[in-house]
Amino acid sequence: MLNQVNIGLFITGGIASYKMGELARQLIKKGANVRVVMSESAQKFIPPLTLQTLTKHSVLTDTFDEHDPASIQHINIADWLDVALVAPATANIIGKMANGISDDAVSSTLMAVNNLRVIVPAMNTKMFDNPATQANISRLESFGYVVMEPDEGFLAEGYSGKGRMPSVEDIVEMVEYQYMRHNSPQWLEGQKVVVTAGGTVERIDPVRYISNDSSGQMGYAMARAASFYGADVTLISTKRDLKVPHNITAVYVDSAVEMQQKLNKYFSDTNYVVMAAAVSDYRVLNRSDQKIKKEAGSDNSLQLDLAVNPDILATLGKEKKNQVLIGFAAETENLSEYASGKLRKKNANWIIANDVSNKGIGFNSTHNEVLVIGADGTYEEISMRSKLNVSLKIWRIILDPNHTTN
Incomplete structure (x- = not known):
């Protein structure tokens, strides 16, 4: 998402400054070009040489330290960047930005930026809660700045409170989300999208169940891609261990019946339904409330009576009015034939098919081809490409009448 995106990283003097080397490294791993501007206070926590070594660019620390007569450094950086990322953002720099003060390298460069600006406050909880800080944050938001909510947790002062800098992973995800929202067509703006993800779990007893190999990654990727294109996304998932993408509401279920119940709740008010979950065909007819014990002296066999689960996709196909229904087909042979048949039988608008017999894609893989x-x-x-890039392409095919295949 950030490949060849120019990111200006503005570091100010909070204790979290020492994490900025890792933040720069992770942004570069995503393909971004990173240049750093540091305040004098930030240099007390992390030396400019560290950031210069990581980014392969000189670090701007002094507004008047000009080396090239043909350009003015801080204006050059402001013109170059696609995203201005201020992290950690102290109460001091937030106050300067909100009130038009430009008296050092960081504040002067930021004054000249007119692209996307993402602010990551990090400070003592009392400083964050101070009415002046809150008023300044509100003012920045009214100017169109994106202000990331700080975490609650253990602070440098030795107690817990709100003001801790979010994790590097969360900051990178926020930058990706905001960049995509600002630079992608917002085809799904004002639209509600429901995505299902993961393999359903059909209980045999409290410790055993029937399920399948679905990792849920494709559903999460489809949900994230929809949010990039502007959708209000609800994710109905069986996978509680996967990180919920930014700005997406997660609802957790286990069984096929529970998933159908949740879909029934949302369906009438939904514009797009993406059935990426791998729904078990059968459930145990008489599940046990207690762990089933192996009987001594028996032949160790166990017979389970199974009942057919509801066909959620077919049911939605019968009930849909103006909804767009997108189904998934995981096949091991005759991909095109079986997927086309499923499209007709389920009365879906779209079927996304993949060959799960290919170990390099699909179940439990980060990549897919469909x-x-x-x-x-x-x-x-x-x-074949990452599941997120596959998802972005799927949505583009569905939503953009002028798309081209690549």
Whole structure:
């Protein structure tokens, strides 16, 4: 998402400054070009040489330290960047930005920025809660700045409170989300999207169950991509261990019946439903409330009576009015034939099919390649790439009448 994106990292003098080397490194790993501007106070916590070594760019620390007569450094950086990331943002720099003060390298450069600005406050909880700080944050938001909510946790002062800098992982995800929202067509703005993810769990007893190999990653990727294109996304998931993407509401279920109940709750008020979950075909007819014991002297066999689970996709296909229904088909053979048949039988608008017999894609893989079949006659293959990039391409095929295959 950040490949070849120019990010200006503005570091000010909070204790969390020591984490900025790792933040710069993670942004670079995402493909971003990073240049750093530091306040004098920030240099007390982390030396400019560390950031210069990591970014392969000189670090701007003095507004008047000019080396190239053909350009003014702080204006050059402001013009160069696509995203200004202020982290950690102290109460001091927040106050300067909110009130138009530019008296050092950081504040002067930021004064000249007119692209996306993401502010990551990090300070003592009392400083964060101070009415002046809160008023300044509100003012920045009214100017169009994106202000990230700080975490609650153990502070440098030795007690817990709100004001702790979010994790590097969360900051990178926020930058990706904001960049995509600001630079992608907002086809789904004002639209409600429900995505299901993960393999359903059908209990045999309190310690055993029937399920499948679905990791849930494709559903989470489809949800995240929809949010990039502006959607209000609800994720119905069986995977409580996966990190919920930024700005997405997660609802957790276990069984197919529970998943259907949640979908029934949301369906009438939804514009798009993405059935990426791998729903078990069967459930145990008479599940035990206690752990089933192996009987001594028996032949150790156990017979389970199974009942057919509801066909959620087919049911939604019958009930849909104006909703767009997107189903997934995990097949091991005859991919095109079976997926086309599923599209007709389920009365879906789209079927996304992949070959799960290929160990390099699909279940428990970070990558996928799929076949997109539409009721409108669309038939397109998406070559192997990350599941997020596959998802972005799927949504583009569905939403953009002028898309091109690549």
